[in-house]
Amino acid sequence: MGIFKKVGETLVDLSVIAWDNGIALANLFAPKLKEGEVVPAGAPGHQRKWPEYVPPGPGDSRSACPMLNAMANHGILPHDGKNISFPEMNHKIRATFNFGASFCYFVPNFSARFLNRSYSKDKFDLEDLSLHAENAIEHDASLTRHDAAICPDQSKPDLELVHDLLATATGKMPDGTAQLTKSDLSKALSKRRADARKTNPKYSESFFHNMFGSANSSTMLTIFGGRVEDLRPMLEEERFSEDWEPRVLDRYGLTMAKFNGTVLPVERGVDVKKYQ
Template identity: 70%
Template sequence: MGGIVDKTAGVFIKLFVFQWDFALFLLNLVTPDRKEGQVVPIGCPGHNLSWPEYVPPKEGDSRSACPMLNAMANHGILPHDGKNITFVELNHKIRQTFNFAPTFCFFVPKFAADFLNRSYWKDKFDLEEISKHNAIEHDASLTRQDAALVPDQAKPDLKLVHDLLAEATGKMADGSARLTIPDLSRALAKRRVDARKTNTNYSESFFHNVFGSSNSSTMLTLFGGSINDLTPMLTEERFSEHWEPRVRSRFGLTMAKFNMTVLPVERGVDTKKIEKEQAEAAGATN
């Protein structure tokens, strides 16, 4: 009986969150954006483009497969040891740091609490627990080798990161390199093809593919695809100097708005094209 009640409550919570999110999406259309330099609220780390000191993780610190969560711990926005974090605290800190909408900031930590069988309202977690395989963490990540090959997901694979950054074909206003939606789609396609070849335990589903595109799309929304900003984030899990979220919407990045980037990224993933290119390249060398 309790399980049925919990599932019913979960459905109502999701419906409420999605309706709330769409309302915030509409409000963002008719309210002024936050001013540059003022995206992070007054009194919060990162306000006025000033981030706390970066301190790399030491032995015994807990880190996850998510570069942005790790960066928050490395800068002391979350506990530096990455341990005993409440889901409610994570909600608030993500909201302040990245200007995600409150709906987004509730939905993702709540999802994490659920797959860890914890109470969102009362319990705590360590960052490494977020890396539970095939929950948020998934095969064919753009910054990590698959868990079957490298069980410890705390550190980025620098070759994968540099391969990703090398896909950039766009330009920022200052002429520096920028990742675009097609670049990200191509990088994801390559990773899925390569992961299938190298990981005999490789698993893939529509949910994980969309989640992979969602994780990757933060590079385009929050970072504007800027290679200058993404390089320290993905290699050292550090905020670049004077960085702030590119999303300046008054009520933050909603799930509705975010999906306008996620869905084109996922639709553009063409693994068959990559497989054909690799076969042709292999034939040319034989």
């Protein structure tokens, strides 16, 4: 990578972090969104009314990310999962899940980088995001997929892994239904990393991928509030449950700054040695 390009990317990242901190500060003073109105008017899912769910068919493109796949299955992203622009992914993720604007720019922009494409000009298919590489976001020891070296098709969840994950829930919602907690996720990640090390001869692990794995998992606690009843259809069928909406009520969306308050404890709680 040319030094000027690297410096330019670093400046962009620093700007996004500053932007994100500003949004986090604004959220402290802004009134919360009303339940039932989290998804903005005019967007699919407003007032908890989601477009029809249609499973992927032959030739449709899907990724290793259940949330992106669900957006395609409900027609929020193109149902075939192809020819998506990075700004389109940015704007639709923000409206669908109430992530902050800074968050929604950072991830697609990072995706464009590891795919060596232009954020503003190029397009991608969902399966492109499953690139298994050191600088990409797909990683070993996922909680919903077996490793790419064992299962090259990352487009579908492994139901045994999903069931094992949801069965670890020790929390309870006020109505008595099951809820995943931070410690549950730490335990699940510990077991998956230990198992992946044993079963995948090509297993790779880095601080970046571990943090990204904990971040992926932490969306279950933030966007879904850890509610197993909502997570089951998302993880098993990659669809939104009826009458669902994002559980983050911050007016300007979930920021990276606030999200780290969940991600870091989850990752700190991982202890692979207990399961080796």
